[in-house]
Amino acid sequence: MKLLVLGGTAWLGHEVARQAVGRGHQVTCVTRGLSGPIPDGASHIQSDRDADHGLEAVSAVHWDAVLDVSRQPGHVKRAVRDLRSADYYVFVSSVSVYANHGPLGQDEDAPLLPPLESEVMETMETYGEAKAACEKAVLEGLGAERCMIARVGLIGGPGDIFGRTGYWPMRFANPSVEDGTVLVPNAPSLPVQVIDVRDLAAWLVQNCEGQLSGVYNATGEKHSFAEHIAAAREVAGHQGQLAVADAEWLHRHGVQEWAGPKSLPLWLSDPEWQGMNARSNMRAKGAGLVLRPLEETLRDTLEWEESTGIEKPRRAGLTKNEEAELIPELG
Known part of the structure; x- marks a missing residue:
């Protein structure tokens, strides 16, 4: 071809x-x-x-x-x-x-x-x-x-220069404070969908070969935010505590949603946006889209994060100093 x-x-x-x-x-x-x-x-x-x-x-x-x-x-x-x-x-x-x-x-x-x-x-x-x-x-x-x-939808995996999928496993593997506590938003049921860049690319190439026509949602499997955090902790081997903060507290302390400076990646507090990461992918899966487990994506992304330097400038997440200052404020 x-x-x-x-x-x-x-x-x-x-x-x-x-x-x-x-x-x-x-x-x-x-x-x-x-x-x-x-x-x-x-x-x-x-x-x-x-x-x-x-x-x-x-x-x-x-x-x-x-x-x-x-x-x-x-x-x-x-x-x-x-x-x-x-x-x-x-x-x-x-x-x-x-x-x-x-x-x-x-x-x-x-x-x-x-x-x-x-x-x-x-x-x-x-x-x-x-x-x-x-x-x-x-x-x-x-x-x-x-x-x-x-x-x-949201693409993740090794090479995620946007930092949205790399932040959580990176932070759990490298906590900001000595006792290993990590700050997370209180949003356990928030839907999160991540498609591994390698799975998406494989499916696109496959479709170029077979010339599949149509419109498809190329999205990952839907997980709750709590499940996503648990998977990130598992691949990072995190044993510390979670400092769970409500949306009002985070906003009051200048923490942004989703991405960008001083943010908690993937977090959305507005219900009017939560369906963005809960799209049906049944049509694409029926057309051959194969998705690897979330844990594999996060584990490989953590390896990439560490190989490229965890102190590199980030486009999403809290810096170590920002998180270290926020955790004591939460009490």
């Missing part, structure tokens, strides 16, 4: 390209060359998709499959225009396209946000609308029978 990966140096795109090469496919990655090297065995074409003819170097080639991870509607519209001769197109979308994130267990038929009218997503505030516009461009430009839309 001749596979064109629009990306291939960032996390998911790199893993897709790596696995496709490993399965014997001829892989070409089109990137700006800013996120790192492409996998061994793949070909690289440097290009800027902001340019109107940014895909000119690959548009005359016949591709068996194209995989696109962009969030910019203009990028996707131009790709659909220039790569129309490809047999098959996979667009990696997001569960952020859904209009309502409150109800649990919603499937692919749930209402969507209106597509972004602009070709450029200026801020992450319109991420869902931008991805919806990208989906619309693919489906209308190529036809539903020639493409697949994968609405991806």
Whole structure:
């Protein structure tokens, strides 16, 4: 198979390209060359998709499959225009396209946000609308029978530079205070869904081979936050106590939800957002998506965290000093 990966140096795109090469496919990655090297065995074409003819170097080639991870509607519209001769197109979308994130267990038929009218997503505030516009461009430009839309949930596993899945096993393995106590939010029933990047990439490559069409929620198995914390403690061998804090206390002390500076990753206190991590993945599993146990994902992510340095700058979580200051305040 001749596979064109629009990306291939960032996390998911790199893993897709790596696995496709490993399965014997001829892989070409089109990137700006800013996120790192492409996998061994793949070909690289440097290009800027902001340019109107940014895909000119690959548009005359016949591709068996194209995989696109962009969030910019203009990028996707131009790709659909220039790569129309490809047999098959996979667009990696997001569960952020859904209009309502409150109800649990919603499937692919749930209402969507209106597509972004602009070709450029200026801020992450319109991420869902931008991805919806990208989906619309693919489906209308190529036809539903020639493409697949994968609405991806939270991705985890080795290489998680966002820090959302690495924080908890890392912190339990490396507590901030001497007695091993770790600060956690009081949200035991909060749903959490993590799909391992390796499982997602394997499924996407498999679908490029078989040219599966349709729209799918590519999400992990749903666990409660308590189950996720227990799995993280187990892989880290944590024997300390949990300092459990209510949402009001955490907010009062400046602790953020989900990700970003001074945050507790994966935590959401607003019920109107808790369905975001409780999407039905039955259609994707019926189409061959195989998911490894959560413990394996967290264990491998912990190994990656430690191999790359636990003191590296983080995009999610509390620093050691921040947590060490908060725990005594909780009493």
